[in-house]
Amino acid sequence: MTDQPDGILDGHGVAAARLDDWRLLFAALHARFRTGGFAQGVAFVDRIAEQAEKADHHPDIDLRYGFVHVRLSSHDAGGVTERDVSLARIISELADGLDLTPETGRLQVPELALDTADVEAVKPFWRAVLGYVDSEQDDELVDPDGRLPTMWFQETEPHETPRQRFHLDVRVPPEFAQQRIAAALEAGGTMVSEDRAPRFWVLADPEGNKACVTTWLGRTPPPE
Template sequence: MGTARNNEGMGRLSNDEVHAAGLSDWRILASTLHATFETGDFRTGADFVAGLTELAERADHHPEVRLSYPRVSVQLSSHDIGGLSERDVNLAREISALAADRGISGAPAELALLELALDTADPAGVGAFWSAVLTGTPDNVDGDDVIDPRERVPLLWLQRTDPHAAPRQRFHLDLWLGREQVEDRIVAALAAGGTVVDDSPETFTVLADPEGNKVCLCVAEGR
């Protein structure tokens, strides 16, 4: 998302600077620009994506796009600078103009972004486990964040806290996988310091990180 080979618009903008650009269809969620356009039907959405693709190619700046019935969702950021730049603002403005020309409305009130936060006194100690469970490798830890580069699961923020006795866990993660993926995830999680809490059911396996925080690896077969 947002890969570009030219140097135009390379400077990182503050959130206030982006907000001042008046992009009425767009909202900043975390460090990314998001928009949803109500296309009404799949063919209109596909045609809109085709036009959007032409804009992105001309700008040499490529968003994440999701086509569904009856809407198209778009995300923009500049990964090379870790934030938002003039490239993002300019392309967002062009995409909105394309939508307006085609009678397609933005739906900023529908926008939301889910991230997960885990209180931990040892981000480094538990980060590898959660990276291994969620992404299949312990290597996707960036500071206090576990990030899936393929964006299959939400970002997990490892929020630093003081050490404390482990309370009864009030919530946990259910991660749905194909059955053929489960064993590799368990192996990766154990190698990253995790433990198996319960593997007796046929439809899920409960794992815990080094602090006792739990995740269920779930499969649909047999339910």
């Protein structure tokens, strides 16, 4: 596997681990499993909890009627480590034992991005109004409970106020990026730029409001 400094795995390292049910989205592994109903989801979560206690490593879990979403990250390291890979394998085995279906195509993580010529001037306002805190790893604001989208600031030159200051970033697994883009174009969107693909594609709705579909590809060099 390819390790970044401090033992953090990048996208290439995670891909080399061959975790079929899991995808790296930003600094965490994500998996979603379709269940037969709420009771089966509870049973699955109970089994995950038992293994998490044994490993002393605890995932974030979203239990819904029809699915369970699991997020794994080593908070002390600030990203995905071998601990997460090991627990991901165990969780996949638990899901397989319950005949649960992985839904990798449903995985995504949205982000809010604000264009600004003065990050330090506007950041305190958004920290206060959203009840967010500073990220320990990046110059971003994050929900302390880990439920709501991260907000980051895209630096620009001073300019007159444009019609759009915010845009939405949607991180998806690389193999589903074209499917998501095609759906957006079919829904009336246009392709603004592919210059930075596969890192991200810039799309616009019929009124010109922009959104980016992003992946982990192209952000770190592949292993030699």
